Amino acid sequence: MGVGTAVDLAGLVRRSVADHPEAVALEVGDQFLSYPELWRRAGLLAARIAATAPGATRVGLFSTRSVTSYLAYLAVLRLGATVVPLHPGAPVTRNAGIARRAGLAAVVVDEVDPALLGALADVGVRLVHPDDDRPVAGGGPDDGGRTVTGDDVAYLLFTSGSTGVPKGVPVAHRSAAAYVQHVVRRYDIGVGSRLTQNFDLTFDPSVFDLFAAWSSGATLVVATARELLRPATFVNERRITHWFSVPSQVSYARRLRLLAPDAMPDLGWSIFIGEPFTREQAAVWHAAAPRSVIENVYGPTELTVSCAEYRLPRSPADWPTTSNATVPIGLVLPEHDWILVDRDGRAGRDGELCVRGVQRFAGYLDPEENTARFLSFDGGDDRARVYDGTGPLTPAHWYRTGDRVRVENGHLVHLGRLDRQVKIRGYRVELGEIEAALRGLDGVIDAAVVLLGQAPAESLVAFCTGDTEPARVVTELRGVLPPYMTPTRVEWLEAMPLNQNGKVDYLWLASVAADGPR
Numbered sequence: 001m002g003v004g005t006a007v008d009l010a011g012l013v014r015r016s017v018a019d020h021p022e023a024v025a026l027e028v029g030d031q032f033l034s035y036p037e038l039w040r041r042a043g044l045l046a047a048r049i050a051a052t053a054p055g056a057t058r059v060g061l062f063s064t065r066s067v068t069s070y071l072a073y074l075a076v077l078r079l080g081a082t083v084v085p086l087h088p089g090a091p092v093t094r095n096a097g098i099a100r101r102a103g104l105a106a107v108v109v110d111e112v113d114p115a116l117l118g119a120l121a122d123v124g125v126r127l128v129h130p131d132d133d134r135p136v137a138g139g140g141p142d143d144g145g146r147t148v149t150g151d152d153v154a155y156l157l158f159t160s161g162s163t164g165v166p167k168g169v170p171v172a173h174r175s176a177a178a179y180v181q182h183v184v185r186r187y188d189i190g191v192g193s194r195l196t197q198n199f200d201l202t203f204d205p206s207v208f209d210l211f212a213a214w215s216s217g218a219t220l221v222v223a224t225a226r227e228l229l230r231p232a233t234f235v236n237e238r239r240i241t242h243w244f245s246v247p248s249q250v251s252y253a254r255r256l257r258l259l260a261p262d263a264m265p266d267l268g269w270s271i272f273i274g275e276p277f278t279r280e281q282a283a284v285w286h287a288a289a290p291r292s293v294i295e296n297v298y299g300p301t302e303l304t305v306s307c308a309e310y311r312l313p314r315s316p317a318d319w320p321t322t323s324n325a326t327v328p329i330g331l332v333l334p335e336h337d338w339i340l341v342d343r344d345g346r347a348g349r350d351g352e353l354c355v356r357g358v359q360r361f362a363g364y365l366d367p368e369e370n371t372a373r374f375l376s377f378d379g380g381d382d383r384a385r386v387y388d389g390t391g392p393l394t395p396a397h398w399y400r401t402g403d404r405v406r407v408e409n410g411h412l413v414h415l416g417r418l419d420r421q422v423k424i425r426g427y428r429v430e431l432g433e434i435e436a437a438l439r440g441l442d443g444v445i446d447a448a449v450v451l452l453g454q455a456p457a458e459s460l461v462a463f464c465t466g467d468t469e470p471a472r473v474v475t476e477l478r479g480v481l482p483p484y485m486t487p488t489r490v491e492w493l494e495a496m497p498l499n500q501n502g503k504v505d506y507l508w509l510a511s512v513a514a515d516g517p518r
Helices: 009-019 035-052 067-078 090-103 115-120 174-187 207-216 225-230 231-237 248-255 278-286 430-441 468-476 506-514
Strands: 023-027 031-034 058-062 083-088 104-108 126-127 153-159 167-172 193-197 221-223 242-245 268-274 291-296 308-311 336-341 348-358 374-378 399-407 411-417 421-424 429-431 444-452 460-467 489-492
Touching: 009 035, 009 067, 009 207, 023 035, 023 067, 031 035, 031 411, 035 067, 035 104, 035 126, 058 067, 058 090, 058 429, 067 083, 067 104, 067 207, 083 090, 090 153, 090 167, 115 126, 153 174, 167 174, 174 207, 193 207, 193 444, 207 221, 207 242, 225 231, 225 248, 231 242, 231 248, 248 278, 248 444, 278 291, 308 411, 336 399, 411 430, 429 430, 429 460, 430 444, 430 468, 444 506, 460 468, 468 489, 489 506
Parallel strands: 023 221, 058 083, 058 104, 083 153, 104 126, 193 221, 193 242, 242 268, 268 291, 460 489
Antiparallel strands: 023 031, 153 167, 291 308, 336 348, 348 399, 374 399, 399 411, 421 429, 444 460
């Protein structure tokens, strides 16, 4: 069985253990684990989990960037159970609520708040201590779990829900394995490749980090919080070949003057995901890593990490110009269908991106949340029909991403979230369009816009990073935007605040805006 034939994530790793016994699978600080050692220790932890919670089908782990976190991920998969990552910095009540909704049988304990452990125990979750040296009856590194099929759920992630309750997104082994095998081929990943582990395990791009490496004999190199802010130093000192992050890390490093030209001369691949990747950010990174292939990828958790990709030409002179100064998201991956649906339910060249195919998840943990998140569409002159929750959800249904996308010069361009469309004095306004205009001004590096108040007293507040005067920003915006789209206030920040998934924290910005001028 080769990388191209396994239908489960543990099976992909098992092949690497057999084929690359001398390769290093994991580096965490000064700790190094070979593939056989990674597999052996994960097997021992799997036996511990099985002894603590026999028959567990969903097991949690804490994302702490420790060796235990990565062993636990593989251990749960080896049991044929579903991995449910938890963020140790999230509120206790949130984690306890996720554990209850996920039906967790156990959680692998690792350097977390005792109050959180108590809350988990209160909802019936058993705690697995990886440093417990008591013998496990029948336990051993070769113990297997239940047989896994492609339709079984590999991992369950919880994303923000519009109701304030996190939504559970189960992703099947078949979807994850198809994605991993695609990226391994596309980015030429194999023995000798050294991949960054920049993403929290609760954020699905971490699936690329772990399994693009572990399915190919490459090395997963875990970055510390300090290293995340100093990408050039991290890339050079750790001999990174494949960089994968949100674009915001480019802006942070640039602000700290840590991305000098030719700062990363040997970096081969640079992949960005999670938020709009601007031409300016791409230009800064290209100057710092002039020999690196740069790619922008796009996808919601429901479509298994990323479902579209665009590779920038080697020369910036050949880079495409888009309507909002971002890098295109390119084309949807093979083995998928996609359509752009306008507000009238008709397919066109501008509208909500809807996708179906092998990487589309089968539906939310709570089936009620599937309502209105899928479409039926037969093509031709028919209008798309919103799934109302009645009848079975089938592979023929299209997942609604909630993102507005336009075809420009043969490529898909991400124009922002449909739910970030607001009304100002009766006009429909895309906040992403204002942000693009701000980023186009001299001295502005990044921008975020929030709506303050409600009609008839609503107003727009802009937050910017860079080096220029707020008054000048408003004056120049009046030359490119109509009055109703011009922010009434501009606040300057040292850096954009990010949420735990590495994206701009608009909720925090909205609360700051509500507090009034600073």
